[in-house]
Amino acid sequence: MIKRKTALLVLSAALCAAPVSAQEDLRKIYSDAAAQWMDGRPEDAAGSLKYVVYRSSDQALNSAALLDLAALLAEAGKNSEALAYLTKGEILSPEDFYIQFEKGWNLLSLEKYQDARAAFEKAMTLTADQDLSNQARFALAIAEGELSGPAGAIDQLRSVYTRYPYLLSPTAQLISANFERLKKRPHAVNFIKDALSYDPRNIQAEIDLARLYDESDFFVPAWQTYYTLSDMDPEEPVFLEKVKKLSKYVEGKADDLLYWARMAWPAHKEPMPDEPGPRVKVGLYADKGGVPSLVKSFSFITSTDFDLVDTKLGLILSGKSGMQWTVAYDEMNRVYQIRDSMDSTAHTTNSSFRIVPKKGGVVLIKNPELPSAHGVNRGDKEIGGELLALVREKGGFWLINETPLETMVSPITASLSDGSKLQEQLKAIAVTVRTRLTRLARLSSHASGEYQLCDSYHCLPFPGLQAESAASAVAARDTRGETLTSGDSLAPADFHRACGGFTDSGVSDGGRPLPRMTPFNFYAYTLQGPPAGLLCLADDKTTSSDVYWTLLLDPRWIESRLNRNSKVGYIRALIPLARDSYGRIKALRVEGTAGATVLDGQDAIAFALGSGALRSTIFSIRPLYKGRNPVYFVVRGIGTGDGKGLCLLGAYGMAKTRGSKYHDILNHYFPLYKVKKTR
Ligand SMILES: [Zn+2]
């Protein structure tokens, strides 16, 4: 050592420092690569990583860079290149699970199934971690399907299916596909139904279910499923064509065979309490953009006697409670006909009119006919206050509910909490809902000035008063007048279903600690199921797709959605670009045979990958190829929703496992705001 130092000193002072600083530079280049990747420049990152791998003699640095590089290359569909680096990595760390696992996936895409099987089998011998060994077995099943056929694949898949809760939906999906190969269609139908019940947002399972129903001659369920799909994506020609073709098997009123709520009578028999506080106008049956659908006809029943008031002529008549009336646009005469329960015309008008129940009664809106609506819940809806039928030029009307804002708090709270009875969770949600509604009503974010709020996701979905439960009513009553404020300003009071670990503002729900963000570390993060103490993790782990989900997406449908507006051709790769510090993808590049396009933001990404059903943008993505084309993309994701504000399932977890009070829950998710009682 001393000898060497002396020798170096003799040579020159500059040379003496060179090896150390070169190594430091490589560490800097490595962390720059991570920054480039986070910033949305994966190719630059790959270039930097290649340089590090080429130059570095530091084993640890080298191994890390190799895995990152292999992850980026596999994501981009450069499997042979990825494999070359992994083989290098294998020499450095022959006992590394991830090297074998990654080798396996790249070999699958290169159709070297024997070698893939060997790599996955080896990987399984290198880990005791349940997440990792089940991920490896799941992948092994894919290799097995090619080598020993569908029965062999099903064997491996069953083992994952019965032991590991976090891959239930994609495993059921693959079992179904293998039963289809065995021509056992009834089994295929059952497993694809399971895939959908374990993850109701598994869009690929829904598409496969529709097709399997159709091929099994279950025409009405096939029609229902295609109808649901076309409601999510009204421009998909295959769905539209199927709905049209299959509708001949549907008897009776089509709307009644769908999932819209239908009610015989108002759920609220007693008058609603007289609520102080602000009154709001709510546009009903609104679409995603917050515009009410044009209504051609509807029926209604009031729980108390009502007045019918023509906005031009004044009071027209008083009607009895408990009778079903009908309002319809008469195309021939271009007038609106209001018929009583005996079906005789009670009033004909060209002006808007109001239905005003007396003494706090409710109005049940039944069977609304919305001919041009898509993606709108057309269920029957009970409302408080009064109902305005506002005449529109195109021969129909908008339904606008004028009501005390407070009447909406309880039913929205109930519907956001999946029927939970945990008071402290419900109270936390009720305060957040009240704050959000108050804020939205003030913002007036709709083009029309006829209403301040709408009942779709554009504002907050309002299912109608019938959705409220006894528990949600108590929670709303006990927090009446309470909102989240900071000084004089209201909190934005956003919601999401499950953060999966951390909310957008960095609140921890007991998630797995985030790794230092590099391409491989983040990918490996998505291979691990949720940690046991996670607040938003369901008690029943088989229903955990809200916090941990995996999709196998057939590129065909993504192509169809994208090629409507941009020229992509057949998709070759989906490349995540910039990510935020929690891994949320901000933009995604689609590379196709005819061109490339960049999807910016959560909505564009969620539409392209899942017709809007995609749960969140915290995900890794891997193509699995056969020949030159991906057969599907493996998307492994965390959480449901955008992570902003209150984690609904986390609030449940806090109330249930920690016994937290609603003030604590609100303080946890909204540390900058205080609960204030305003009336
Ligand atoms: Zn709205």
Ligand SMILES: [Zn+2]
């Ligand atoms: Zn959470």
